[in-house]
Amino acid sequence: MSLLNSLSNNLWTVFSESKFLLFHVGTRMTVVRLSNGEVLLYSPVLINSALKKEIDDIGKVTHIVCPNNFHHLYAGQAMTLYPEANLHGPIALHKKRKDLSFSHVLSHEPHPDWKPDIELLTIEGSLMHETVFYHKPSKILLTCDIVENFESSDHFLTRIWLKLGGCHGKIGWPHILRLVYINRKKARASLQKMFDFPFEKVVIAHGDILDKDARFLLKTGLAWLKV
Numbered sequence: 195m196s197l198l199n200s201l202s203n204n205l206w207t208v209f210s211e212s213k214f215l216l217f218h219v220g221t222r223m224t225v226v227r228l229s230n231g232e233v234l235l236y237s238p239v240l241i242n243s244a245l246k247k248e249i250d251d252i253g254k255v256t257h258i259v260c261p262n263n264f265h266h267l268y269a270g271q272a273m274t275l276y277p278e279a280n281l282h283g284p285i286a287l288h289k290k291r292k293d294l295s296f297s298h299v300l301s302h303e304p305h306p307d308w309k310p311d312i313e314l315l316t317i318e319g320s321l322m323h324e325t326v327f328y329h330k331p332s333k334i335l336l337t338c339d340i341v342e343n344f345e346s347s348d349h350f351l352t353r354i355w356l357k358l359g360g361c362h363g364k365i366g367w368p369h370i371l372r373l374v375y376i377n378r379k380k381a382r383a384s385l386q387k388m389f390d391f392p393f394e395k396v397v398i399a400h401g402d403i404l405d406k407d408a409r410f411l412l413k414t415g416l417a418w419l420k421v
Contacts, residue, residue, distance in 0.1 A: 197245045198225060201405075202332035204311075206252070207397055210239035221265070221399045224336050225249055226329060229310040232256040235279075236327060236336050237265045237399060238272040246275060255279050257305065261338045262324035263287050265399065269294055280305070284316075284323035300325045315388055319380030328391040335393035335408075340385075341365050341415035343401035365404070365415035378419060385421045389413070 198206040204227040209220055224236040233249065234257040241249070249255060255276040260266040260283035273281055273294065280297040282305070288296045298305060302325075304314050313328040317340070327336040343365045360369055375381045389409065396404040396412050404411045413421065 196248060198248050201334060201395065201397070201403075202329075204228075205329055205332050205334060207403065208239060208245060220401075222397065222403075224397050225252060226311070226327075226336075227252050228307055230307060232307065234259060234308070235272060235276075237261050237338050238268045240268050241272060241275055257282065257307065259283070259300065259327075260287055261300070261326070261336075262322040263290060264322060265338050266291055266294070284325065286323050313391065315384065315391070317381060317384045317388075319375060319377035319382075319384065321374040321376060326388060328393060333392060333394040335388070335391060335396045335412075337396060338399040339371075340388075341367055341398060341412060343398060343404060343411075343415070365401075365411050367415065367418065372418065375419065382419060382421055385416060385419065389421075 198208050200206050206225040207222055209222045221239055222237065223239040226234040226236065228234060231253050233253040233255045235255060236259045238258055256279050258269060258272045258276065258279045258281050260269050263284060263286050266283065266287055269281065270293065273279065281294060282298045282300045283296055285299050288299065302314050302316055304312050311330055313330065314325050316323070316325045322339050324339055326340065329336060342361050344361055360366055394408060396408045398404065
C-alpha cells in the first residue's frame with residue numbers, strides 16, 4: 195500500500211503522526227514533481243526508508259521547503275537524505291535554525307525551477323511568516339498553518355484542545371494561536387490576495403484536506419479574521 199496519496203498527476207501528500215505540546219495533531223508533507231522532472235518537498239515530515247523509495251521513484255529531490263517559522267522539525271533529516279537539495283525558508287527561520295544550511299530565502303518570488311508550476315504568496319502580519327504555494331497545473335493551494343480541519347480525535351487531550359480552541363468538528367484556527375497575527379490588517383490583505391488564486395483544493399498540515407467546496411470552507415475557517 196502506497197504511503198503517498200495522489201491528488202493530481204504531479205502532486206502527492208503524506209500524513210505523519212506528530213505532537214504539538216501534548217496534543218496529537220499530526221502533520222502533512224506535499225511532494226511536487228516540477229515540470230523539469232525534479233521534486234520539491236513542501237513541509238517535510240520524518241522520512242523512513244519506504245517513504246524515501248516512493249519519493250525517489252517520482253524523481254530527484256532538488257528543493258526542500260520550510261513554509262513558515264514552525265514547520266522545520268524534519269528539515270535537517272530531509273537534508274541529510276538529500277544533501278544536494280536547495281533548502282528554502284523564511285528569513286526569520288534562517289536566524290532561528292542556524293544549524294540548517296539554507297540556500298534561499300522564501301518570498302513572493304518563486305525559484306526559477308518553480309516558475310512554470312508555482313505561484314507564491316507570503317502572509318504578512320503574522321509571526322508564522324508563512325508562504326503559501328499555488329500549484330497551477332492542479333489548481334491546488336498548499337498551506338500549513340492557515341486553518342485546521344479536525345472532525346474529532348481519538349486522543350482525549352487532543353479533543354479537549356480542539357474543543358477549547360473552537361476547532362472541534364469544524365474548520366478554523368485555535369483561539370490561543372490567533373495571537374500570532376500581530377497585524378491583522380496586513381494579514382487580511384494578504385489572505386484576501388490568496389483568494390485570487392483559482393484554487394479548487396487546499397492542502398493543510400493539520401487535519402483533513404479541503405477537497406470539496408474548498409474556497410467556501412477556507413473562507414469559513416478564516417471568518418474570525420474577517421477575511
